[in-house]
Amino acid sequence: MSVDYGMYARRLLQRCVVFFLISVHFIQSKDVTMVIGEVGGAVTLPCTSDLQRLPIHLYVQRLDPVEFINGYHQTKDLPSPHPEYANRTHVDHLQGTMKLWSIRPSDEGLYECHIRYPTKNNQENIQLNVTANYSIPNITVACDNGRCLVTCSSDNGYPRRDVEWNLNPPLNQSHWRVVNSSGGTDLVSTLFSVFSSISVNCSSGPRLNLSCAVGGALSQEHTVCRPPDTSVVSVVSAVSVIAAVLLSFLVLVFSSKKKKAQTARGNQGGKGAASSDE
Known part of the structure; x- marks a missing residue:
């Protein structure tokens, strides 16, 4: 009687697969x-x-x-x-x-x-x-020609986390972008340090408040893209108005005194002429 070794091999393979699946299920369910x-x-x-x-x-x-x-x-x-x-x-x-x-x-x-x-x-x-809790993130801001580079850094944390940015009001991605994001590991403690830098276009938006978070540690809120200080503008305008009013007043006073002097000289001249006629 001949033996179908192909069928025998297929059945053996099927039993091995079933045994493997049962074993995997047992390991995963532990x-x-x-x-x-x-x-x-x-x-x-x-x-x-x-x-x-x-x-x-x-x-x-x-x-x-x-x-x-x-x-x-x-x-x-x-x-x-x-x-x-x-x-x-x-x-x-x-x-x-x-x-x-x-x-x-x-x-x-x-x-x-x-x-x-x-x-x-x-x-x-x-x-x-x-x-391990990350340190409270530190934010630095450097602005030039309508753009601000904002950097957030935090260290001594575990496991590795990414920097999360919070912008208020929210800006479209066309107005800000991440320019650098990296991290490192301390050779002794094996704890992580991370930082991230973003570039913000200040010419296309209003005053912007932002903060960053790393693994639950939240930074203080910082203000970037400050609009012109209206209070300073108001003070300058007020000083200008006061100066103009004061100058106008001085001109009027000077003109009034000049007229009075001319009138006085005219009166004196008239009296002199009258005396000659007599």
């Missing part, structure tokens, strides 16, 4: 507890919620590469904690937790807690997301 920690602070990883039974052992590890972080064993000595975590972690097997302090950006990632009980083994997956 519960992951999300925890957020702030750089420099402390966080507690909840390895178990079953506090009714004491575990035989509980250890925490990271993957890629596999690193034993810290743990507890009822009867055996465990390996020393990983050097990165030796003085920053503590496992409490009574509460089923591991505390981590002096948090760094490099601590972000997936943690596995392996717990063994007398009758079963358990595994908890915990995703630690690390954050």
